[in-house]
Amino acid sequence: MTATEGYAPVVAIFAMAGATYLVRVAGFWLMAHVPMTRRVRHTLEALPGAILAATVVPLVARGGASAGLAIAVVVVSMILRRNEFLAVFLGMAAAAAARAAGL
């Protein structure tokens, strides 16, 4: 619990910002130098769903039963009501309840 001294934290913060800006523009820039064939376009179109699946599956596996329950609640809620906020709220409530019950 020591207060940070000097400019080092500010340097670290701007280093983080620079790293983040780099990855934010790099993918778009890169695709300007790849010919937009039918195959490339289809791959880019498949990318959003793939990013989502690649993020969710390991995080749920890592989070155990309460995380699995939460994601199941989110998916069922979305299929029934198509409301992201309601789905996420219900999912988090399910996880909180499961954890309070010791799951």
Added chain:
Amino acid sequence: MTQHPPSPYWSMAGLSLGARLAVPFLPGTAVFAAAFGTIAAQKGLTLAEAVLMSAVVFAGASQLVAMEVWAEPLTLATVASIAVVTAIVNMRFLLMGASLRPWFGPLPAWQVYPALLTTTDANWLVAIRYRTEGGGDAAVFLGVALTLWVFWVGSTVPGYLLGAVVSDPKRFGLDLVMPAFFAAMMIPLWRGPRRGVGWAVAGAVALAAAHLVPGWWFIVIGALAGALIGGLLDDRD
């Protein structure tokens, strides 16, 4: 199959549509930012430093992970590892930017690149869904981001000051906000079992990568595998 999505453009209407579409994300964003503020306070950052980080980095997961690497004193080596960890956690933005190329590509570079600096999970998700439904207004992407940025930066302050309120984010399921939103967004993106094969590959490869490779690389590895397979299986024109 001759329907072409409309050419990209910017409008004030898109900006305000983006602001409206950001509303479902506001509670989660505020609580997530507050959790970051709390942890930043515990790590010994000043209030100004915590707010500065939220303002210029604007990427929640990477800010939380950076707090784990943050150690006093901040040597050059520590700063370098903080920057590398940040880049790795945010590597998914690279793929998100690539996925925006077919849409934003025709716009002038001096307009697109500043807008891309605001890329986060939420504005990319909202924009991709809007595009899937046939929209062309790139300002939607920016409208979501600017709205969330105000709440993200603003909510860092009470989190920092009232640190004890969310001392244990897991108790309220807050650690699941990002995967929950991602899972929710998969439902409107569903295009039948044939496209679903790519998702299954992405999930399976990411799961394997999470066991074999340290850190957050599993997102990039799994997503690339899933998109390549999904792209190969897609036999439309």
